[in-house]
Amino acid sequence: GAGVSQSPRYKVTKRGQDVALRCDPISGHVSLYWYRQALGQGPEFLTYFNYEAQQDKSGLPNDRFSAERPEGSISTLTIQRTEQRDSAMYRCASSGQGKYNEQFFGPGTRLTVL
């Protein structure tokens, strides 16, 4: 595709429910990153993949958060038993084929936990 896409763009859920956020990176990009962004703050790193391998998950807040990229392309970030503090913008980025190895960010998924 032309850019990084994410779905859904908006997700409202009730506390305690599980949610799955999807990221479709730019075709051919090796690396895929997940960030979380609170209002008024910069993106906070969660985890990243090279191909299908999860290289760094040090930013995942706790074991309710997990991510996968089974075929080295699309990735899913799953949050189990959501809590109100999980409400944020979740952003995905990809990189690896650009001339400058810059990261290309998707539009984000706005998660609201009631």
Place this chain on the structure above:
Amino acid sequence: DAKTTQPPSMDCAEGRAANLPCNHSTISGNEYVYWYRQIHSQGPQYIIHGLKNNETNEMASLIITEDRKSSTLILPHATLRDTAVYYCIVRGGWTNAGKSTFGDGTTLTVKP
């Protein structure tokens, strides 16, 4: 990743140059300086990056000090559409270089 320090906010008059500073005193020898900006609720957008030489592209110029401990992003003729949050990041410039560590950036307001 090295940590960066930026002023929280800056103003600039439309048509004038905007100079945004960044300190990265713990940068390692193989790390690059990247600049991104974020307009409203959009995702961050790449602007420019450099290792040790000054760089220029159609969007901006990047001046890196000789000791590489600080840099300045220059928007030569700021427009109202340049109002955004600007992030300075240090990161490996090679493929599979890993995460970017964003701070809170500098909110640049361009005024008419």
